Amino acid sequence: MRVITRPLKLLGIFVVVLLLLMVTGVGTALADKLIFYARVARLSMEEPDTKLAMPLPDVSKRQIADTWHAPRGTDRLHEGQDIFAPKGTPILSATNGFVYNIGENNLGGQTVSVIGAGGRVYYYAHLDAYAPGLQIGDRVNTRTVLGYVGTTGNAQGTPPHLHFGIYTSSGAINPLPLLSDRTAPPNDRTAPRVTNATPRTTRNRRV
Numbered sequence: 550m551r552v553i554t555r556p557l558k559l560l561g562i563f564v565v566v567l568l569l570l571m572v573t574g575v576g577t578a579l580a581d582k583l584i585f586y587a588r589v590a591r592l593s594m595e596e597p598d599t600k601l602a603m604p605l606p607d608v609s610k611r612q613i614a615d616t617w618h619a620p621r622g623t624d625r626l627h628e629g630q631d632i633f634a635p636k637g638t639p640i641l642s643a644t645n646g647f648v649y650n651i652g653e654n655n656l657g658g659q660t661v662s663v664i665g666a667g668g669r670v671y672y673y674a675h676l677d678a679y680a681p682g683l684q685i686g687d688r689v690n691t692r693t694v695l696g697y698v699g700t701t702g703n704a705q706g707t708p709p710h711l712h713f714g715i716y717t718s719s720g721a722i723n724p725l726p727l728l729s730d731r732t733a734p735p736n737d738r739t740a741p742r743v744t745n746a747t748p749r750t751t752r753n754r755r756v
């Protein structure tokens with residue numbers, strides 16, 4: 550009995566504290582933060598996604614040249630995949646989750662990070678602009694626009710592209726085997742579905 554009631558009591562206290570914080574108004578920001586942490590904690594308990602929606606809907610997986618761990622300079626390996634598209638192309642979230650960070654850094658330029666199931670962080674970099682109104686803590690799904698393709702950070706002078714990375718608790722992993730095409734165009738004769746399906750499945754199994 551005690552084993553069951555104790556977590557319930559804790560949950561009760563958590564809810565009361567949350568309500569008090571919200572009622573007082575002063576604590577609304579703190580309450581929002583606590584709600585966000587609780588949601589992230591719950592999401593972290595789930596199994597990580599094994600299938601990710603292509604962040605640029607019109608790009609198919611076969612168009613991505615695998616550059617995972619390609620040398621970048623003398624001291625760095627490429628920890629992600631580059632997906633090329635015209636500047637300003639909307640970038641959709643590859644997963645469900647919450648916006649974890651919105652910010653600028655030297656390499657990535659303007660970046661958005663989304664935390665998804667299993668606590669994995671999905672990193673979108675070189676953005677030309679962020680989606681209007683996007684804020685840390687926002688819930689996202691695979692239809693949410695995060696920003697737009699650009700050349701910010703160390704992508705300046707290169708063709709516009711999205712750098713897409715995935716970070717687990719033990720480091721970066723290759724996004725390519727996990728990516729899957731959004732609905733393929735019905736009249737796309739260059740990509741027969743039958744011949745494409747087999748290698749993709751095989752590749753997924755190896756990971």
Ligand SMILES: [Zn+2]
Binds near residue numbers: 627629630631711
């Ligand atoms: Zn890159």
